[in-house]
Amino acid sequence: MKKIMSGNEAIARGAYEAGCTVAAAYPGTPSTEILENIAAYKEIYAEWAPNEKVATEVVCGAAIAGARSLCAMKHVGMNVAADPIFTIAYEGINGGLVIVTADDPGMHSSQNEQDNRLYAPHAKIAMVEPSDSQECKDFVKYAYEISEKFDTAVLFRTTTRVSHSKSIVELGERVEVGVKPYVKNPKKYIMTPANSKVKHPEVEERLEKLQGYSNNCPLNRIEWGDKKIGIITSGISYQYAKEVFGDNASYLKIGFSYPLPDKMIIKFAKAVDKVYIIEENDPYIENYVKTLGIQCIGKEFIPTCDELNPDIIRKALLKEEPKKSYELDVKAPSRPPMLCPGCPHRPVFYAISKLSKLKKNVIITGDIGCYTLGDEPPLNAMDTVICMGAGISAAIGFEKAAKMGNRDDKIFGFVGDSTFFHSGITGLIDAVYNNSPIVMCILDNRTTAMTGHQDNPGTGRTLKGEPAPIISIESIVRAVGIKDENIRIVDPYKLDETEAAIKDAYNANEPFVIIAKQPCALLKEVQKRRANMKCKIDLEKCKECKACMRTGCPAISFKEGHVIIDQSMCNGCGLCYQVCKFNAIEKVGE
Amino acid sequence: MVKSILFVGVGGQGIILASKILTQGLIKFGYDVKMSEVHGMAQRGGSVTTQVRYGEKVYSPLIGDGEADVIVAFEKIEAVRYLKYLKEGGSLVVNDYEIYSLPILIGAEQYPENIIEKLQESVPKTKALKAAEIAEGLGNIKAQNVVMLGSLIKALGLENMDWDSVIKENVPEKFYSLNVKALKAGIGTWDI
Numbered sequence A: 001m002k003k004i005m006s007g008n009e010a011i012a013r014g015a016y017e018a019g020c021t022v023a024a025a026y027p028g029t030p031s032t033e034i035l036e037n038i039a040a041y042k043e044i045y046a047e048w049a050p051n052e053k054v055a056t057e058v059v060c061g062a063a064i065a066g067a068r069s070l071c072a073m074k075h076v077g078m079n080v081a082a083d084p085i086f087t088i089a090y091e092g093i094n095g096g097l098v099i100v101t102a103d104d105p106g107m108h109s110s111q112n113e114q115d116n117r118l119y120a121p122h123a124k125i126a127m128v129e130p131s132d133s134q135e136c137k138d139f140v141k142y143a144y145e146i147s148e149k150f151d152t153a154v155l156f157r158t159t160t161r162v163s164h165s166k167s168i169v170e171l172g173e174r175v176e177v178g179v180k181p182y183v184k185n186p187k188k189y190i191m192t193p194a195n196s197k198v199k200h201p202e203v204e205e206r207l208e209k210l211q212g213y214s215n216n217c218p219l220n221r222i223e224w225g226d227k228k229i230g231i232i233t234s235g236i237s238y239q240y241a242k243e244v245f246g247d248n249a250s251y252l253k254i255g256f257s258y259p260l261p262d263k264m265i266i267k268f269a270k271a272v273d274k275v276y277i278i279e280e281n282d283p284y285i286e287n288y289v290k291t292l293g294i295q296c297i298g299k300e301f302i303p304t305c306d307e308l309n310p311d312i313i314r315k316a317l318l319k320e321e322p323k324k325s326y327e328l329d330v331k332a333p334s335r336p337p338m339l340c341p342g343c344p345h346r347p348v349f350y351a352i353s354k355l356s357k358l359k360k361n362v363i364i365t366g367d368i369g370c371y372t373l374g375d376e377p378p379l380n381a382m383d384t385v386i387c388m389g390a391g392i393s394a395a396i397g398f399e400k401a402a403k404m405g406n407r408d409d410k411i412f413g414f415v416g417d418s419t420f421f422h423s424g425i426t427g428l429i430d431a432v433y434n435n436s437p438i439v440m441c442i443l444d445n446r447t448t449a450m451t452g453h454q455d456n457p458g459t460g461r462t463l464k465g466e467p468a469p470i471i472s473i474e475s476i477v478r479a480v481g482i483k484d485e486n487i488r489i490v491d492p493y494k495l496d497e498t499e500a501a502i503k504d505a506y507n508a509n510e511p512f513v514i515i516a517k518q519p520c521a522l523l524k525e526v527q528k529r530r531a532n533m534k535c536k537i538d539l540e541k542c543k544e545c546k547a548c549m550r551t552g553c554p555a556i557s558f559k560e561g562h563v564i565i566d567q568s569m570c571n572g573c574g575l576c577y578q579v580c581k582f583n584a585i586e587k588v589g590e
Numbered sequence B: 001m002v003k004s005i006l007f008v009g010v011g012g013q014g015i016i017l018a019s020k021i022l023t024q025g026l027i028k029f030g031y032d033v034k035m036s037e038v039h040g041m042a043q044r045g046g047s048v049t050t051q052v053r054y055g056e057k058v059y060s061p062l063i064g065d066g067e068a069d070v071i072v073a074f075e076k077i078e079a080v081r082y083l084k085y086l087k088e089g090g091s092l093v094v095n096d097y098e099i100y101s102l103p104i105l106i107g108a109e110q111y112p113e114n115i116i117e118k119l120q121e122s123v124p125k126t127k128a129l130k131a132a133e134i135a136e137g138l139g140n141i142k143a144q145n146v147v148m149l150g151s152l153i154k155a156l157g158l159e160n161m162d163w164d165s166v167i168k169e170n171v172p173e174k175f176y177s178l179n180v181k182a183l184k185a186g187i188g189t190w191d192i
């Protein structure tokens, strides 16, 4: 049977067909749908872990126990998971282990553009790279074979355009491989220095064997065409290269990309007049080809930054200008992403933004999630965003440095609920342990919103949709040692309450926590419950002072001389109602 | 011959569903298809695109400058933003509909005037329609994406295929008849 599937759906299908039995992940664009789709197969245990390190350790344990296992993460997630990956590389596996990294060239939804192919040589594990959905499915099956044949974890590397493009896939049946027996083997599974010293040379030998395989495996293939140009490429870049050069070139299409196939590369390079390396971001293949003493053309023409596409290749290698189109003497205004109408994050940022206008020493360390959008105008309520967890931890360092520099900065650190569970808790512990008088604002919208509403340890539901214990953020905060008088739990839709908490926090000189609790406005049950709740402007009372517009709510606009609230967008959160000094806004439908 | 269709709009307008229905139809009618969409950040009210390419054999899922046979713009300024992708001689299907972005809402930027007229002057094959009004007339503004899809299908000359069954397989049953009507209305927009 044939089906159109995204790369991520196809990876899930591949895991299913290959007999995978345990899978874990933490969400992150563009990887999220892999586990969401795996969860639909009842034959596979699948979970959201609190972060990528935990997810990876879960599947390391499962693989040692004998299960074909898989974890998936976005590129930056692999930084979090690197620790177990570098050591499972020594231990090897029992049941096959596939680690999926979905990179984001072009940074459609990411804070950096790291090229995770470089992790494979660094961790010394095998790597495969599919270039369309069919390969996504097939390569997962190969990856399990490679993993079990060579006793290694396999890094499975996709990019946004592989994960989120759909193409046709031929489906197969599941092969039940079961869970292999576990046999105790401390020399293999306990990495003390003594055992690791034995293991490291084995890892190096394994790489040699893998290289032999790379030269002969079906994932690496030569497609002969015109021999004037020979293109070495992998992943989505292969599709772009084919689009541009068609039959006017020969291709070495690399699907097994660590270790790279040295003999095949040498043979291919000898047979063609000129070698082009077409790859996105870093010169991973190019640097290797150059170590083989082969002259090639790559990054001097193909940019390292941003996403690749056929136009860039045409311009770089064929000196062809992009095709002509129509022109218009109108400039399209920008349309950046923004906090939604009714977003419960907005009132908190509104309140802190107001405070920071009065008190110039307020510093806001932000974090990653929908609430990063608190940085946008008109709120402009953010000084830093680094990575998940840094909303709290960087606040600590900022505060310590300010003190060393004799400044009286007051730091407010922000994290979301999912971010808190991911890596905010350790920062919280640091703040208490090292007595850092920062304010930690935890925006609990009861979901992982930015990545498309995944459950997390605080939502009471698992990835499989089953009920789960609700892990209470408040109890964790208390257990870590934040004093009762330094905790405020607020409903962000109540602006007075929120502002009062922020004021108390500003005046505190001990670690302080504010938990803002209100579910995300896009959650289905919230939309249903609030369907008829609206705010309306009474045009007679409105003085057009536009105070309500300074909340940055996209439902409020100034059209034809009046402030209006778009009723189809409004969910009656009431922030505008609370900031209006003239009672010109009424709340209806409650 | 590979044909390329670029859907552009604003997060939340239903462009992913429209491009999904198109894609499913194209497969049913025997084409090789690639479709590319972007999730995540962009869906919070940002500018979004999906790209569909079909033909006998498709390699790249991405459409280059001046390569789209049709651009389907669910919002006017998005048509302007992505116009450079339209092939010379290509068609532009544009929804006469405005969604203000944050910089416009806070007065930092202006929503340009007379966009439809300017697009029509520049691009000979422009079809402007009020998909939101048409959908509202059919009982649900949310069906504007399928009205747009209908208009696209006519621009591609694929209106005689069995789209009813494609809709049946891709939308919840309770919205089936609404969407079939919306698709017909969209196809009909070229007759006016």
Ligand SMILES: Cc1ncc(C[n+]2csc(CCOP(=O)(O)OP(=O)(O)O)c2C)c(N)n1
Pocket: A026, A027, A028, A029, A052, A074, A076, A077, A080, A368, A369, A370, A371, A388, A415, A416, A417, A418, A419, A420, A445, A447, A448, A449, A450, A451
């Ligand atoms: C290490 C890492 N993993 C995953 C992501 C992807 N990611 C970005 S935001 C986010 C979710 C944030 O959820 P939450 O903290 O609850 O905030 P919300 O979006 O709900 O406001 C995730 C998973 C990331 N940026 N970094």
